[in-house]
Amino acid sequence: MTTSPAVPRTKTSVNNPRPSPQWWLALAGAVLLIASAFLSWCYVPALLGDLSIDAFPGGLQILMIIVAVLAIFFLVLRSGRMPSMDTLLDSAKALKALSATAVAFMVLVAIVIALQAPGLANANPGLFVGIVGAALMLAGSWQMASDPLVDPITVRLPGWVEILVIVVMMAIILFGAAYALGQEDGTVFCLFLVFLGGVVAALARGGLFSWISVIAARHRQVLMMGALAVAFLFPFTQNGSDANMSIATQVLIFATTALGLNIVVGLAGLLDLGYIAFLGAGAYVSAMMSHSAFAHIGWKPPFIVVVIIGAIVSSILGLIIGSPTLRVSGDYLAIVTLAFGEIFRLTVNNLDGNNGPRLTNGPNGIPGIPDLEFGAFNFGDTHTVLGIPLGRFANYYFLMLIVAGFIILVFTRLNNSRIGRGWVAIREDEKAAEAMGVNTFGLKLFAFAGGAFLAGMAGTIKAHQDVSVTPDQYIFLESAFLLAAIVLGGMGSVAGVLVGATVLKLLPEKLRFVADYRLLIFGLLLVVMMRFRPEGLVPSRRRALEFHADDQELADRVEEVHLEIAADPDTAEAKA
Amino acid sequence: MDLFFQQLLNGLTLGSLYALIAVGYTVVYGIVQIINFAHGEVFMIGAFGALATWTVLFQGQTSLWVLPVMIIGAVAASVVVAVLMERVAYRPLRHAPRLAPLITAIGISVFLQEAIRLFYPGAKSAMPFPRIDIVTGAALQLGPLTVRRSAIFTIGSLIVCAALLWYFINRTKLGRGMLAVSQDKDTARLMGINVDRIIAVAFALGAALAGVAGVAQGLQNNNIDFFMGFLAGLKAFTAAVLGGIGNIMGAVLGGLVLGVVEAMAVQFIPGTFGGSPWKDVWAFALLIIVLVFRPQGLLGARVVDRA
């Protein structure tokens, strides 16, 4: 399927005559769209973050400008000005998607105005100009034919260009996240999601991502660094507001825990439905050893020690549960872990002196856990860095970032090592693995206890960040959410889990108006995902294969990437 | 000693409920080897089905003759849900990796709970279940023993259902077909058995019993809520594993054992680790212990490791 660069060059010159009428049409549409952004869309300022002013585009209008600019970029590509790019990106598909997005977006805005203003009477000409522009774009790009593409793998740009691409991508992600979190208004947030989805779809169809993914594979380290940098810089975009940081911190804790679970489920293929209990074990250990007035353990070791103890305790729990059940079928493991989760919840709910020893205060939990303090640095205080105040949650955010980094390291390194190969082998065919001398039981047990260990670690920090631990934070549903984060994002892939965790924790915060239907949607989501995209949003290549055993093309594709990556030794790391 | 028998009776009543639900897990697992986590919700749907039937048809009616109709309503509701579930969610995943159906099941059960909570009028909190004169109402005194009328109904329905089920599986063509499929799907298919249909039937069977259980639970505890399925389902699965999953009589036995263990734990485990707050812990502990020492369960045959 790898076509040599030569082929498309000739093709493009054939079915891509210099600016055709439809090309002009699309261009006109894009220009019109931009123009509309500088006009007033709506008469009511209170609506959609004030679109009522001429000449000064509001947030939503700027989004449309971005779409239009992208469209123009692809149009320029199409005119064959930059052949190298042209053969790489499918401008036709991208344009179609872009203009479709624009239309959908404009219509939605119109509807919102009609419903909330109320009445389209409150719409200003700018809105209709925009709609017309979007429509023109669509009309223009409608019939555009795609050019055959070269496989991105065969394209090699100078290293610094590729790295630049990654950096730019990261920057976009950073500002995108900051902007999205800034949106208080649910409607605006939804419209932003529409925009985001549309643009991403457009670029994906345009083949940009398959290109980027190859680049990313080539520069795995750079990518990691970039991602870390973005995560690190995020609090500085919040200029002191802790409101979003508390969410971000929770997302991070959630993601970290999910990563731990991903080792168990994603790599070793063991279904653990009681994982939250391990987080809870860590949290309770650290709460009981904290200086809280409700903590009933006299010994107050330094926090580092507590972290280690918490982690060890929960990994021991992991061993206790794992060692009997890992011998029997995986289905049993699922149910036993679920039962274990319940046992944990009931137990901490009981150990209050009336039923069992006085340890956890039962249902009251252990409140009033003091903030962490490393030397003079108290996590409770606000610290000003570079003139930007970083509040309590920002502090914990940074701490969690370190932990997350550590767990990601563990995850990736184990994944492509002797151990990782063993896990995959077990997942693929346990009997054969055993017959090849793989210590199946040992590896499974290690995955299980190791996952518990990491969760315990996260838990110890969570306790201080939460100020209190109560049994009702560790119910089965939370385990299900963790699992969902993995399924949603993509089993066995780090990026996937991060995406999944963010989606699951962020959307409920932002989409308050669907609050009551949240769980309903969640349940539906799981079913639909399993049915149509079981490998998740950002799957690891291998998983994608496992779930689509019949998909030959995909298999071939993975192979090429393999061959390609293997070609240059420095990125041998990047093997899936 | 009276207390012992009293608790034994309570335990058997509780166990009969578990058994009725557990059969559903076992039948389905025996045939398609998937754990239908959502089965607990099917049981819950059954209870609400009965309630709905009553509210629509005999609002205010309390005489015995409405009970059969309610049961039919319950069974209908749960069977429909279960079969739909199988058709829409499970069938497409029959050849997917083991993880897929399990996660789907979790999704379904959350979905069903929420659907009832949100869309069944008044289901946001516990709802009272209709009283039927003969079946609810004051308990009977047999010497020292206090026998709740609802208990008689529960245990009775278990006996009847088990008998019918045994007849269905061993004496009818469909039932033998099920046996065949559980032995070896592919061969059964070669023998001209419509496997899809058999699987659907298995789901339906389990659902029917769960529906009956739903009514029994309602009559016994005189209230139902959207969350009742979770713990009941978990316990029932425990029972199924206890008895040896895939083995119907095992499920029944497991259910009864589990129920009795819980009752006795409440009454006879001394000290701070006894009593009601720990009974579930003991029940689940029992599950783990059984898995350690007898993975195949009390009556089960050797479980082929399907890793």
Add this chain to the structure above:
Amino acid sequence: MQRSIIRLGVPLAVAALALSACGSRSESTSSSSGAATKVAKIGVIAPLSGGLSAMGLGIKNSVDLAIKQANDSGAVAGWKFELYALDDEAKAEVGKNAATKISSDDAVIGVVGTLNSSVAQQTMPVLAAAKIAQVSPANTNPSLTQGADAANKKRPYNNYFRTCTTDAVQGPFAAQYLLGQGIKKVATIHDKKTYGQGLVDAFTVEFKKGGGEIVAAETVGENDKDFATVISKIKPSAPGAIYYGGEYPTAGPLSQQMKAQGLTVPLMGGDGIFDPKFIELAGATATGDMATSVGAPTDSTDAGKKFLNEYKAAGYKEDASAYGGYGYDAAKAIIEAAKSALKDAKDVKSARDAELTALGKVSFDGVTGKVAFDEFGDTTSKILTVYKVDAGKWIPAKTDTFK
């Protein structure tokens, strides 16, 4: 894909245009009106969605009502109050997010909430850091105000107050009442939740003090449905009554099953079972069951009647629920305090200290009785009422001040 979007989009556009017919060029409805007056927000943190939303919404509406009335009567000259309600889903984490969000808003003077003690544990410190007053209409966990050990009480956060009484008052009151009825042998059951256990503990102490005997002390799981085992265990000890600590969803069935198993003694509980739903769940045999509730019967006092009528008049979708009255009083308390705190403050942030001190001193007759706080932030109101189930209704049996 784009085809489908068109298929979707065109009709939507049409619909939108159709909509434009209705709706006229309205003057912008933004908050420009009353720009002269400064704005002080009163936050609400309560479960506005999920299983407990009924109570949460009741609280929110009641606060809204209080605010409306304050603005109409111009309670504080030059100031206008606004409602700032956030959902906590009855989850500690979500509640904490809400608290953080509120504390990063400088216009907030005080917060009414939360419903659950477990959530309050996490909102308190966050709000305390910003010196924002939190007045809870529903938290009953004594440790929130009195610290870890009841022996030497220590107030953890000075920004926390509550208008509802703690279990420490209701339990003993019930004990005294039962003893007064000549019932000397009682079995206790609770659901092992903060509220229920606290209630039973307090009850037990007082009941023993009064010469009563606790013949059995049991607990039931929160998800339990079948109480046969527990009932069988209690029955032989032949108690004169059952004192239950917990809420009506469990208490109702428990009462019914008790009677069905021939344990025909009254069941008594706290305000957690003081709800029509209890009678509905417990059925005909509930007659004689009892519940204590704080304050004089809401519809008996004039203030209570007035509140319920006004609430009805305001036309809220959800009814005031068990905690509406307390929520209303909590908001009133914040506003009362604000009268002195905000009078000559240039902005809300600077007035917060004054608000806290003022709150400590407020004293007025609220819906649920006298509203005033002791040194720990607990309500000083000690008026309670015992209700009895009769003919499917809660009938006030005895209203008294707790000594």
Add this chain to the structure above:
Amino acid sequence: MSTQTLQQPAPPKFGAPVLEASGVVMRFGGLTAVNNVNLTVREGEIMGLIGPNGAGKTTFFNCLTGMYKPTEGEVKFQGAVLPPKPRAVVKAGMARTFQNIRLFGNMTALENVMVGRYCRTNALAFTSIIRGPKYHREEAESRRIAQELLDFVGLGHTSEHLARNLPYGDQRRLEIARALATDPKLILLDEPTAGMNPKETEQAKDLIFRIRDKGLAVVVIEHDMRFIFSLCDRVHCLVRGETLIEGSPHEVQSDHRVIEAYIGQPDEDEEELVAEAHAHDHETPPTAPTAPASPASDLTKEDRA
């Protein structure tokens, strides 16, 4: 060590006994799949195991490799009795391939072979995370060995291909490479040429000789008589779980009972035709012809599970 063995010259035939199975009995409930079978394999010897379908060949294999625990009798490997655990058996130096190929489909050929190295390497979790020089050395080592083995079986060029995408014949050879990666003294091949065309069969034969020349003992299950008799030093014939005869290819070939045993069984040539047909479209391996009743089939049953 397999690297040194590469250069080793072919050792003299019939060295010291490597494998001694004595009086092995395997019962499944009522039916006896293997009944009192004795088998001795010596260094540098190629032993053929033949017999009609359901004769219990594969079951016997599973007994040898610790997949089943023999009901009676014992299996000695280099004089020591092996615990009935596949892992221990592999560690001791006995590797096997499967009648119906069981590769790790979604791993590359190289990774598959590297999994074979698992029991000869010992980087633990900690070292794999810290990644000191020792780790890198070991990793590189097993990568090198794996590559060499791929070259050895003639798959060097496909090292980065996914196992599931390899043509059928290559998959069989990959399985052999994977088995060799465990540095075995004895390798057991279960129908290594099932579904191969004559050319591939020749290559397979050559490969097996080269393995023998590495100084390994080889046990082969085969249906293809011509292949067996031209390959093996000794042939052991099982019928209904019992030893019919053991001896040189010539002896066995000329024994009339062997001929009888095969009468009524599907004709060899016919089977080969089928096999070839499959071998040409390199898609699906032909499920080895086994009567559903035979115990040998319950491994395959578990595959489906």
